[in-house]
Amino acid sequence: MRGTREIKRRIRSVQSTQKITRAMEMVAAAKLRRAEEKAQAARPYAQSIKSSIARILQESKDIKHPLMEKNDSPVKCIVVFSSDRGLCGSYNTNVIRKAAQEVENMPLDQVAVVAVGRKAREYFRRRDYNIIGEYLDMEDRPGLPEAQEIGAYLSRLYLDGSIGEVWVLYSEFVNVMVNRPRAVQLLPMDGEKIQRDVEEMAEAEEEMEEKDERVQEQEILYRFEPEPEFVLDALLPRLVYSQFYTALLEAKASEFGSRMTAMKTATENAKEMIWKLTLAYNKARQAAITQEILEIVNTSEALSSG
Amino acid sequence: MGTAVRLKIVTPERVVYDDSVDMVVARGVEGELGILYDHMPMVTPLQVSILKIKKNNVFYPVAISGGGFLEVQPQLITVLADTAELPDEIDLERAYAAKKRAEERLARKGEEGIDEKRASIALQRALTRIRAAEK
The missing domain is CATH 3.40.1380.10 (ATP synthase, F1 complex, gamma subunit)
Structure with missing residues (x-):
């Protein structure tokens, strides 16, 4: 589970950056008007x-x-x-x-x-x-x-x-x-x-x-x-x-x-990054689960055959 | 009617007034001017003063508080003012404070750091605003 925790932290960090860029975009839009x-x-x-x-x-x-x-x-x-x-x-x-x-x-x-x-x-x-x-x-x-x-x-x-x-x-x-x-x-x-x-x-x-x-x-x-x-x-x-x-x-x-345009792009990039990271997170989680199941199956097999 | 003329009062920051009027009375550097429809085209600088707009037989004051220019074309009068306010846009309290400040400064004229010309323009501006607002 070590890999997943790392990814989760990165997702959270990108999310908070995204919040900031989105806020800046809105402020710039208001000032632009x-x-x-x-x-x-x-x-x-x-x-x-x-x-x-x-x-x-x-x-x-x-x-x-x-x-x-x-x-x-x-x-x-x-x-x-x-x-x-x-x-x-x-x-x-x-x-x-x-x-x-x-x-x-x-x-x-x-x-x-x-x-x-x-x-x-x-x-x-x-x-x-x-x-x-x-x-x-x-x-x-x-x-x-x-x-x-x-x-x-x-x-x-x-x-x-x-x-x-x-x-x-x-x-x-x-x-x-x-x-x-x-x-x-x-x-x-x-x-x-x-x-x-x-x-x-x-x-x-x-x-x-x-x-x-x-x-x-x-x-x-x-x-x-x-x-x-x-x-x-x-x-x-x-x-x-x-x-x-x-x-x-x-x-x-x-x-x-x-x-405004720069911040909009940044917000969109953050969104894309979050999506990719989420995907990686799910994969890692899945891998960890598969790993665990394998271990359990292996162990029980070893036990029953012995 | 064919006797109305369009008046535009413009400052660098905004359009203060844009409507058709019966007559405009302004104080140019050479004296008072009354301008009606089909006036001869002319350009003249304006003093810091009150411009009067006549519409439906009533005169409305506008404070040309920054001085400026008047350009007359037969059907259009354009006032290019540095600053200008309609009476209900004037902050009387501030104008009185400015008047007091300017008077104090003028009373100490001759002293160092007192720009007499600037103070008297400031006084003029404050008085114009006060007069326009209290009319």
């Missing part, structure tokens, strides 16, 4: 502010703004959104790999890293990158103040010429199973790209047959109060932090999605 709602709620603002800016750019073609002008700094700043904890499959690996590719072959002193989440910080610190900002334990916080802070901080560094480019690295949430690591350039801001984005958005909206008056309004002239430059100066910083906020929410949703 909240993160998705938040991401949904943040979308109208991000779209509106982009289209406002696009309209200003369209009407005052020669308008200039320091956040849209290149500066001379060779330093590339990457803002990497990762998680604080593991157990979420390949989530961190993917986004960090993408980030590492962005700064591959660049001298260390020309790269500045802002790490959101422990995993990104650890990775880049181990490789001696210059970490100019870190935001940890953001998991359950709303995140908007942090997004504003990051936005203001990096805009300031950009404007005084300490950094020449700002990129955001985050995982775009596609669905629970899939997220896509993305690299988006934030600064200097590309006016043409904003306009293209807005056009795409308008087209997508039309396809959804949610036409409001966006099409005909193209020719209407806007009035800016006060001058367009002033309005733009107030709008652009908001676009910057709104984009950080979007990245943050997408990253969160992706993290929870990954964790």
